[in-house]
Amino acid sequence: MKTELKIASDADLAALLRQHDILPTTQRVLIARTMFKHCAHLSAEDVFRLVNAENRHVSKATVYNTLGLFAAKRVIREVIADPARIFYDPNTQPHHHFYDVASGALTDISADQIRVSGLPPLPTGSKLEGIDVIVRLSPEK
Structure with a gap:
């Protein structure tokens, strides 16, 4: 089951973040774009690698903190399938x-x-x- 999420642009992502009472900073929108573009179960390390693959400079702490914020505000789901690895799921x-x-x-x-x-x-x-x-x-x- 793969959910199609209709997020067309950074403006859509910023609006989604605002709907969840999250200030849409450039880095948060970039992390959200990565999550919704791949529409997959990603670890924080996966997100960190993908966000920075395009020669960006987003810190590991920013990625971890942002994913935690997104999960707390229910923009994404946190899935603990293994005690050693947390997945983040854009399908809520x-x-x-x-x-x-x-x-x-x-x-x-x-x-x-x-x-x-x-x-x-x-x-x-x-x-x-x-x-x-x-x-x-x-x-x-």
Whole structure:
């Protein structure tokens, strides 16, 4: 499942950031463009490499901080499929993931392909925000 995101220009990206109460600096727009252009599950290191591939000079700290901000403001999703690697996903619609332990690849699973039942009662004063299912795969032996 690959979601088509209709972000045509830097002006569209700046408007998207403003809608999420984020000041659209040049570096933030560049990082957003990288995320939405590739429309893939990227690590912060992937984003850092891609942003700077065109001879840019965006610091690693700026990339990490910006991705954290984007995730906190729900411009993108943070997916922790492995304790050693966090992925950032531009698809914020409800969906789940396959995680290939051997290759490190993360693949979308449509939300309607998984049913979760039997949840315990939620603690008093809380509401369900979402359920994220990660199906870990390894090669057959």
